[in-house]
Amino acid sequence: MTSQIRPVLVLFAFLTLMTGVVYPFVVTGIGTALFPDAARGSLIVRDGQPIGSRLIGRSFTEPKYFWGRPSATATAPYNALASGGSNQGPLNPALEEAVRGRIEALRTADPGNGALIPVDLITASASGLDPHISVAAAQYQVARVANARGLPATQVGELVVGHTSERWLGLFGEPTVNVLALNLALDDIAGRVGE
Amino acid sequence: MTIAAIVLGLAVLALATVCGRPLGYYIADVLDGKATPRSRFRFNIERWIYRVAGVDAERETGWKQYAVGVLLFSVVGTLFVYALQRLQAVLPLNPQAFGAVTPDSSFNTAVSFVTNTNWQGYAGESTMSHLTQMAGLAVQNFVSAATGIAVAAALIRGFARHTSTTIGNFWVDLTRVTLYVLLPLAAVMALVLVSQGVIQNFDAYKEVTAVAQGSTQTLPMGPVASQEAIKELGTNGGGFFNANSAHPYENPNTLTNFIQLFAILLIPIALTFTFGRMVGDARQGWAVLAGMAILFVALWLVAVHFEQQGNPVFTQVGADVARSDTQPGGNMEGKEARFGVGASALFVAVTTATSTGAVNTMHDSMTPMGGLVPMFLMQLGEVAFGGVGSGLYGMLIYALLGVFIAGLMIGRTPEYLGKKIEAFDMKMTSIAILATPFVVLIGTAVAVSVEAGKIGVANPGAHGFSEILYAFSSAGNNNGSAFAGLSANTPFYNTALGIAMWLGRFWVLIPVLAIAGSLAAKKRAPVTAGTLPTHGPLFVVLLIGSVLLIGALTYVPALALGPVVEQLMMSGEK
Structure with missing residues (x-):
């Protein structure tokens, strides 16, 4: 030994x-x-200031923005210092309550919309930092966002299409919309109109 | 069940098998010490380090000395990782000025990474300095995987040799596997990951200013890609961040997800070819691989099915859970939009069929039967591909059990690969097979009986029991994934799971080495008309039967109390 x-x-x-x-x-x-x-975090830089990352989601709750996946990170949604999911079991009453609350918030912000809500828009992501929503979840919100901004729904719809990533090789993964990039593009339109 | 989900899984399996074959042959050459072309530089490094270490590379040892080497190396590794966590506050590369990790958490994490488990009671981005991650945790990702391959190599040599008193030199196996197999693979994979957006830097965390209505956000930084690569290749699974491979900085897109799945399966599959090459009969390796693949595919498809069906609660409250061209549908709680259900359920099966334990979805939020799959895959001993090295030696132990049962049925002394399997070998096989169920079931029983164990449960009812059963299944089988609602960063769980991980690793590994030594010393028995061929479909069925028999007999009662009850309750929801 x-x-x-x-x-x-x-x-x-x-x-x-x-x-x-x-x-x-x-x-x-x-x-x-x-x-x-990429090595430094895929940062979005405006006027020399990093304002976010293309890979890390942000919290949006105003009607004029597209909302991302619900986030269960500690203390506040999309807290990048505490990544993680809700870890609620499928039959946990707290999960059902949370899902009902999310549906309620979406319906309140957009009373005229009677469509079924895509499931990814009312369930918490695994990382709590999911930068994406499904295409269906974006389409569900187009009318609300267009309304809140006084833009034609077709223009907002085209913007969604422009920010959609297709499946890899047309087969693997899911088509997604990057919420932060889409919302920044919306604000850019507003900025241009304002000038 | 969707076609795309099935095609994805089969594509990963096929690619890992196609690449695993040449890699397996290369690993056999590395273990045999055969000089490959352009190897002068490598061998100079080796010769130099052996001289400093006082290792005679030409001198092999018996199994006892091999085991002492493994144990000493693991103890030193544990002490080092423990010390690094306790001292990180005063060491460099700690831009966030994290303080010392608590003693019980440090102990748990040190054991966890040394045993190739990578159970994580802590949250990486708010606990560990860059230095602790790269010089403590990532190092163990390499060397615990290399240790697994070394032990598997020793067992293969036991079969391949006859009337031999030695099974190899641990120091040489360890060094060669790390330098010539794991490091080059990891370096290439890390750079591919960086190109796709996995971060790799030593920066302090970045504060990003308010955008639109969003408040400020602090983005964690660190050398992630280098750790991510070996985390998958070494079937370790310890994430740099708390969310592991669900975190966009660890696994940003479908391509990186595919690469990670491939990397997890690559070496475990390659080692079946190494086995075939070293025992001089490629068909033996194929038979083992076939047994692993059948077990894996069956359980993987169960997970896909139930996750895609979704949660009836979501349907009741008015959500659209049908999969379509524009949305993944299914049970999306705890899943990422870019992966959807198919790539998530596949990851669940791959990470628990091997001893990886990385996650790209939160297992705790899976449907009851979907969540039963990872639990059962772990409880089977992670032999459907299994951990790097540990999967192969685990499966070969089941092969010994299989031929033993077959031998009993026809009244002959069992043989495997020309070796008579005798009383000592079967005693050691029994210890290796029974050690993990002992650790898992006793551990679970203790935890559900004491207040300190019950207090950590996050979900009510049967699911809470599942959380505890999952934790000990994961620790005892050195997986590391979790039903993460369980608050396990407490002195009770850190200690209990730390012990479970240590016993789960070494109570299997040491008997395996004993078997290797015993087999190597035996004469080769001639093949006769009465010899059971161990490369055909009959043997594959026997192998799968042994695994399922032990797994089902041991764990069905416990599983019935957790996921099965929960599934029945969920059926009542409809």
Whole structure:
């Protein structure tokens, strides 16, 4: 056993150095050189200021914005310092109550809309930071957003189409709409009209 | 069930098998120490480090010394990861100035990463410094996986050799697998992940200013891609962030999700080819692989089916849960929009059929039967592909049990790969097979009996029991995924699950090495007309039968109290 002390200490130190120091620094060096934007968080920069990330969702609750997935992160929705889901079981009464509340909020903001609500718009995401909603969830909100902004529904609808990512290879994953990018584009239209 | 979901799963399996074959042969060459072309540089590094470490690379050892090496290396690793967490406040690369992790959480996390479990009681983005993540946790992602492969290699050598007193040199196996197999694969995969948006930097967290109506948001940063790559390749599963592979910075799109699924399956599948190559009969490897694949596909399809059916509660309150061209439908609670139901349910099966435990969906919010699938896959001992190394040696243990049962039926001494399976081998097999059920069921029983265990439950009723059963199934089988509603970052759970992980790893690993030593010493029995062929469909059925027999007999009563009751209640909702 004592004859194994030297190998264990030396090899542990050596492998820690290789996999725990050399490896991450080399990957960081090459990664940031080749893909500087992606390696640093895919940030959206306006006027030199980072205002969000294309990959991390934000909370929107005003009628004139598209709303994202409900977020169950601690203390506040879309808290990027506490990613996670609700972890509510399927028959937990608290889950049913939460879902009812979300439906209520959507209906109140858009009383004229009698369509069924797409399930992803009333269920909390896994990360609590989901940047996307389904195409159906975006379409459900088009009339409300157009109404609140005084824009034609067709224009808002086209904007949704423009911010839709199709399935990978036309088959895998789900088509999605990036909520933050879409809302920024809406504000850009408002900004242009204002000028 | 959708065609796309099935095609996705089959595509991942096919690609991992196509790539696994050459990789498996390469791993066999690495383990045999065969010089590959252009290897002069590598072997110089090796020779240099062996000289410093006082290792004679030419000298192999018996199983006992091999086991001592594994244990010592794991103990040193545990102490180091523990110390790193306790001292991170005064160490560099801690831009958020995180304080020391509590003693019980540090113990739990150290054991968790050393045993290839990667159970996480903590939330990464609010607990661990960059240094702890990369020099403590990610290092164990590499070396615990390499340890698994080394032990599997030792067992294969036991079959391949005869009248031999040695089964290999642990230090050499460990070093070669880490440097020549895991590091190059991880480096390539990490860069691909970065190109898709997985972050890789040493920055402080970024405050982003208010946009539109949104308030400010603080974005976590860190060397994520480098850790993500080995997290999947080594079937470790410990996320950089609390949300693991559901977090957009760990798994931003469908392509990265596909790569992660592929990476999880790659080495476990490759090792079945390594096995075939090293025992000199490729058909033996195919038979083991077929048994694994059949178990996996059957359970995976159950998960897809129930998750796509969704939760009747959502239908009742007026949601549209039908899958269409514009929405995923199904049970979307705890799932990400970009993955939908198909890619989420596949990830659930892949991560628990192996010992990974990474998640891209919150298992706690799955439908009852959907959630039974990951629990049962773990309870089967994670042998349907299984962990890196541990899956293969786990499945070979079941092969020994299978030939033993067959031998009893026809009244012959059982043989496997030309080795007579005798009393000592079966004793060790029994220990290896019974160790994890013992840990899981006793652990669950204790936790549901004491206040400290019950207090952590988040969901009422049968689901609360499932949370506890899941936690011990995950820890005892070194998986690491969770029904995460359970508040497990308490002294009780950190200690109990830490012990479960340690026993679940080494009470299997040490008997496996004992079997390796015993088999290596045996003479090779000649093949006769009475020898059971272990490469045909009959053997595959025998293998699957052994796994299901043990798994079902052991766990059906416990499962009936959790997910089965909950499913019956859900049926009543309709």
